[in-house]
Amino acid sequence: MKASDRAYARIRSMILSGDLPLGAQIGEEALASECGVSRTPVRDALRRLELESFVVRTESQRCFVADWSLDDIDEGFILRGMLESFAARRAAQRASSDQLDRMRHHNACIERAVDSPTPDIDAFLEHNRQFHSVILDAAASPKLSGILARLIEQPIVSRTAHNYDHEQLLRSFREHDELIAAIAKRDGGWAESIMLGHIRRAFHAYADAHGRQREAPDLAAA
Amino acid sequence: MKASDRAYARIRSMILSGDLPLGAQIGEEALASECGVSRTPVRDALRRLELESFVVRTESQRCFVADWSLDDIDEGFILRGMLESFAARRAAQRASSDQLDRMRHHNACIERAVDSPTPDIDAFLEHNRQFHSVILDAAASPKLSGILARLIEQPIVSRTAHNYDHEQLLRSFREHDELIAAIAKRDGGWAESIMLGHIRRAFHAYADAHGRQREAPDLAAA
DNA sequence: ACATACTCTATTGTATACAAAAGGTCATCG
DNA sequence: CGATGACCTTTTGTATACAATAGAGTATGT
Numbered sequence: 457m458k459a460s461d462r463a464y465a466r467i468r469s470m471i472l473s474g475d476l477p478l479g480a481q482i483g484e485e486a487l488a489s490e491c492g493v494s495r496t497p498v499r500d501a502l503r504r505l506e507l508e509s510f511v512v513r514t515e516s517q518r519c520f521v522a523d524w525s526l527d528d529i530d531e532g533f534i535l536r537g538m539l540e541s542f543a544a545r546r547a548a549q550r551a552s553s554d555q556l557d558r559m560r561h562h563n564a565c566i567e568r569a570v571d572s573p574t575p576d577i578d579a580f581l582e583h584n585r586q587f588h589s590v591i592l593d594a595a596a597s598p599k600l601s602g603i604l605a606r607l608i609e610q611p612i613v614s615r616t617a618h619n620y621d622h623e624q625l626l627r628s629f630r631e632h633d634e635l636i637a638a639i640a641k642r643d644g645g646w647a648e649s650i651m652l653g654h655i656r657r658a659f660h661a662y663a664d665a666h667g668r669q670r671e672a673p674d675l676a677a678a
Numbered sequence: 679m680k681a682s683d684r685a686y687a688r689i690r691s692m693i694l695s696g697d698l699p700l701g702a703q704i705g706e707e708a709l710a711s712e713c714g715v716s717r718t719p720v721r722d723a724l725r726r727l728e729l730e731s732f733v734v735r736t737e738s739q740r741c742f743v744a745d746w747s748l749d750d751i752d753e754g755f756i757l758r759g760m761l762e763s764f765a766a767r768r769a770a771q772r773a774s775s776d777q778l779d780r781m782r783h784h785n786a787c788i789e790r791a792v793d794s795p796t797p798d799i800d801a802f803l804e805h806n807r808q809f810h811s812v813i814l815d816a817a818a819s820p821k822l823s824g825i826l827a828r829l830i831e832q833p834i835v836s837r838t839a840h841n842y843d844h845e846q847l848l849r850s851f852r853e854h855d856e857l858i859a860a861i862a863k864r865d866g867g868w869a870e871s872i873m874l875g876h877i878r879r880a881f882h883a884y885a886d887a888h889g890r891q892r893e894a895p896d897l898a899a900a
Numbered sequence: 901a902c903a904t905a906c907t908c909t910a911t912t913g914t915a916t917a918c919a920a921a922a923g924g925t926c927a928t929c930g
Numbered sequence: 931c932g933a934t935g936a937c938c939t940t941t942t943g944t945a946t947a948c949a950a951t952a953g954a955g956t957a958t959g960t
Binding site: 901902903904905906907908909910911912913914915916917918919920921922923924925926927928929930 | 931932933934935936937938939940941942943944945946947948949950951952953954955956957958959960
C-alpha cells in the first residue's frame with residue numbers, strides 16, 4: 457500500500473473518531489510525523505480529503521478539519537435528494553438482475569442488523585453504503601457517481617444512523633425494500649419518489665437530533 | 679504567481695489549443711521541463727486538471743488528456759440541466775439587486791459581442807461564463823458551485839459556442855434576458871424552466887455539430 | 901509462429917532540504 | 931491605551947535525488 461493511502465486512511469479516521477476536533481488546524485508536518493511518512497504523501501492525502509469535504513483550506517492554503525453548519529448539511533441533503541433520486545430513476549431503467557440480487561442481499565443484511573433489541577449500527581451503515589452504491593452502479597453514470605461520492609459525507613451519514621431509533625432503522629429497511637420493488641418493476645418515477653422521501657426523511661432525522669440540540673442551550677438561557 | 683499556477687495555466691491552455699492532442703499521455707517530467715518548473719508543482723496542477731476533467735488518470739496513475747465520448751457529454755449536459763436549473767430557482771429566491779445588475783451588465787456585453795456580422799465569440803464566452811457565475815453566486819450554495827465547476831467542461835462550452843450560428847447566439851442572449859426577467863419577478867419555477875431549456879438547447883446544438891460529424895464516416899463507409 | 905518470462909526503460913512515488921510566504925508577537929510610537 | 935510596523939516563528943511551496951513500480955520490448959523455449 458502506498459504511503460499516501462496510509463496517510464489518507466489515517467487522517468480520515470482521526471477526523472471521524474474525533475481525535476482531530478472539528479475546525480482544528482492540521483499542519484502537514486504534524487500529520488507527516490503522526491503517520492510516519494513525509495510531507496509529500498500527506499499533501500496528496502489532504503487534497504483527496506479536501507475533495508471529499510473532510511478538510512477545508514483557507515485562501516492561504518492552510519488546512520482545517522471541516523465542520524459543517526446545519527445550513528451546509530441541509531444543502532448537502534437537498535442536492536443528495538435530487539441526485540440520488542435521479543440515480544434511482546436511471547437504475548430502474550437499467551439495473552441487471554444481478555444488481556437487483558445484490559440490492560436484495562444487502563437489504564437482507566440490513567434487516568438482520570436492525571431486527572434485534574441491540575441493532576448493529578456498523579453493519580447497518582456498511583450494508584446501507586453498499587446498497588446505495590449498487591444503485592449508483594446501476595444508474596451507469598460515472599459523473600453522477602463522482603459527484604455523489606464527494607457529496608455524501610460519511611460523518612453525517614454515520615451520525616444520522618446512530619441517532620435512528622429502532623422504528624426508524626426498520627423504516628429505512630422497508631423503504632429500501634420498496635425501492636427494490638420499484639426498480640424490479642422498471643418504474644423510474646416510483647423509484648425516484650421513494651428515494652427522495654428516503655433522503656428527506658434522513659435529513660429531518662438528522663436535523664431533529666442535531667439542530668434542536670443546538671437550540672437547547674439558548675432556550676435554557678432564556 | 680506560484681509555479682503550480684503557471685503549470686496549471688500552461689497545461690490547460692495546451693489542452694484547449696490542441697497542442698496536447700486528445701488522449702495523449704502526459705508525463706510529469708515532460709510537462710515540468712515544458713513549463714520550466716519541477717515535477718512537484720506539475721503534480722499539483724495535474725490534480726486540479728483531473729478534478730476539472732481536463733485530464734484522466736489510469737489505475738496506475740498515468741495521466742492522459744481527457745477525450746469525451748458523446749455519451750459522456752450527454753451525461754454532463756443532463757446533470758448540468760438539472761443542477762443549473764435548480765441554481766436558477768434558488769437565485770430567483772435570493773438574488774440581490776446588485777446581482778441582477780451584474781446579470782444585466784454581462785448580458786448587455788453578450789448582446790454587443792453577438793450583434794454584429796462577425797460575432798466576437800471569445801467575448802461571448804467570457805461574459806456568458808460570468809453571467810452563469812453570477813446566477814450561481816445568487817443561488818448561494820457553495821456545494822452546488824463546486825459541483826458545477828467540475829461539471830462544466832470549458833472545452834465543451836467553447837466548442838458549442840464556436841458552432842453557434844448568428845441566430846443561435848442571439849437566441850442565447852434572449853434566453854438570458856428572459857432568465858433575468860424571471861429572477862427579477864422572483865418566479866423560481868419560470869427561471870428553472872428557462873434555464874433547463876437553455877442547457878438542453880446547447881446540448882442539441884453540440885450534438886448536431888459533433889455527433890453527426892462522427893456518424894458521417896460510418897454513413898460514407900456503408 | 902506464438903506464448904511466456906525476464907530485463908530494461910520510462911514513469912510515478914517518496915523523502916529531504918531549502919525557499920518563500922503567512923501569522924503572530926512584541927516593541928515602539930501616536 | 932490602541933494602532934502600527936518590524937521581526938521571528940510556523941507553515942506551505944518548490945527543487946532535487948533516489949526508490950519503487952508499471953509497461954514495453956526481447957529473447958527463449960515449445
